Amino acid sequence: MAYKLDVEDLLARTPLFRDLSAPQLARIAQAGRQIRLSKHRFAFRRGEQPNGVYIVAVGNIKLAIPSADGHEKVLEFFAPGDAFGEVVMLLEQPYMVDAQALEDTLLIWVDKREIYAVIEENPAFSRHLLEKLAHRWHALVEDIEAANLQSAAQRLVGFLLSQPRNGDSTRFPFSKSIIASKLGLSPETLSRLLNQFSREGLISVHGRVVVIHQPDAFSIQRFAA
Amino acid sequence: MAYKLDVEDLLARTPLFRDLSAPQLARIAQAGRQIRLSKHRFAFRRGEQPNGVYIVAVGNIKLAIPSADGHEKVLEFFAPGDAFGEVVMLLEQPYMVDAQALEDTLLIWVDKREIYAVIEENPAFSRHLLEKLAHRWHALVEDIEAANLQSAAQRLVGFLLSQPRNGDSTRFPFSKSIIASKLGLSPETLSRLLNQFSREGLISVHGRVVVIHQPDAFSIQRFAA
DNA sequence: CTCGTTGATTGACGAGGGTCAAATCCGCCA
DNA sequence: TGGCGGATTTGACCCTCGTCAATCAACGAG
Structure with a gap:
């Protein structure tokens, strides 16, 4: 895994930094x-002291709450x-989650x-960051809603319908165990x-690919008890 | 319920507005x-369009996710x-919660x-708001952790120990049904x-007042399966 | 081609906690 | 003081979902 990388170019493409002036961007870069x-390694772990922001250039990161008995959410x-x-x-x-x-x-x-320096001098960046945090809050509230007010089946239906679809087929972006935890x-x-x-004929599953046969009938599951 | 109120004075005491200049504060006020x-009335409800910020002067507000079948979280x-x-x-x-x-x-x-105007011109306010959102995020993550990784008994113990205490007695700030939903x-x-x-001799309950007899033994419950 | 490893599936089982209904308690107001 | 209504408690029931364990499938390495 050898990457060649123009950091400034990459940051310029990152939505978070869209509103930066050229000198600000240069300084950040x-x-x-x-x-x-490498796979399974941590960017940070619960208990550590935060000291900056991470931007994903290549790959995927999951944020999860670890628990004493080896489980995680x-x-x-x-x-x-x-x-x-x-x-x-x-x-x-300190962080309360693992990355x-x-x-x-x-x-x-x-x-x-x-980051703090830019917050001081660039209100558009602050505004952007505020919106980002608000989105994150919103996403957590949806998670709480699902966990507290919906059945397991409803959560799964909601997830499948929320995933990007090609025609009527979707796919699990990660392993099923990880999706299950999510x-x-x-x-x-x-x-x-x-x-x-x-068995009910609503979907077919092939590995990570899921074909939704009757999206409308399927979404009704959301409302069933 | 007739209140006489100096709005500007009240806002000046609100932590969120601590960093405002006098003219900014005056304009907000x-x-x-x-x-x-009155009790049970809503400041806003799920589905409505947000258009501002609310500050509590007198009383108490709860934020809750409503569900179709009359439950709420x-x-x-x-x-x-x-x-x-x-x-x-x-x-x-639109709001996804009731207030x-x-x-x-x-x-x-x-x-x-x-509020947006102040964000533009006052970085300290932005920074303060950002911290506030971060706190809210943190609080939700704790909620998710509790809901997903702890038993009902652990959640209750955690809650009781997190409440302000006089000596070894605490109280439920609101009705038990509302705390239960929380x-x-x-x-x-x-x-x-x-x-x-x-029955186990760990606490005594008198209405909303709870006496914790052995805080240390009690907190061990947190770690029991 | 065959291990070995990791992830996924299936079955059996049981516990935690929700639901429903009835009884009881408590605050509040006339 | 008496009575009303909401909150709380208690009991009986059972359903959803997690747990444990065994099996199976997929895949890369040698």
Whole structure:
């Protein structure tokens, strides 16, 4: 895994930094460091002290809450172009989540002092960052809603319908165990539900690919008890 | 419920507005409107369009996700001096939560255009707002952690120990049904757990008051399966 | 081609906690 | 003081989903 990379160019494409002036961007790029993570390695772990922001250049990262007994609850995924770690950076508290590479991944890391400097001088950046945090909040609220007010089947239906579709086929972006954790299910339950929906003729599953036969009938599942 | 109120004075005491200059504060105060809510009334409801920020002057507000079948999941409480509604205001999306008065309540409402104007001109305010959003995110993550990785008993123990204490006695700030919803429990389960802890000699319950007899032994419950 | 490893599936089982209904408690107001 | 209505408690029931364990499939390495 050898990447050749123009950091400034990459940051310029990152939505978070869209509103930066050229000199600001240059300064951020200057301060940026590359971090290579092989699969399963952590960008940071619960308990560590935040000191900057991470931008995904290549690969995928998952944010998850670890628990003492080896379980975990997946919160979010980050793909190339996404930034993460900004939220907790703003609190002066240790991370309460793990950030783990789902595959070999290249990150750019930017020191929080640089970010703070830009916040001071560029209101458009602040505004952008605020909107980003608001989105993250919104996403968590949807997670809580799903976990507390919906059944396992409803959560799965909601997830499948929310995924990007080509025609009537979707795919799990990551392994089913990871998706299960994101949905607050055991892998076994996810497997059984997929099986059940298949038997009912609503979907077909081939590996990570899911064909939704009757999207309208399927979405009705959302409202069933 | 007749309140006499100096809006500017009240806003000056609100942490969110601490960093405003005198003229900024005056302008915000000028734009502020008072809203009286009797118990059970809503400041806003899911589906409505956000248009400003609310500050609690008197009373208490709960934020909750409503569900079709009459259930709800309580997310947060807001006491005098707290601001709410800022998060969703920053998204251009309708509210996904209800904001309901837990008792007769007086709010100040400030149009979002005023807030945006201050964001543009006052980086300290932006920074403060960013920290506030980060805190809210953090709180939600704790909620998700509790809901997904802890048992009902652990959640209750955690809640009781997190409440402000006088000596070894705490109290439920609101009705037990509402606390139950905040903890992701049915009222029946909450009642049974309190009963069980009482029988075990760990606590005594008198109405909303809870005496924790052995805080250390009690907190061990957190780690038990 | 055959291990070995990781992920997925399937079955059996049981516990945690929700639901429904009835009883009881408590605050509040006339 | 008496009575009303909402909140809380208690009991009985059972359903969803997690757990444990065994099996199976997929895939890369040697």
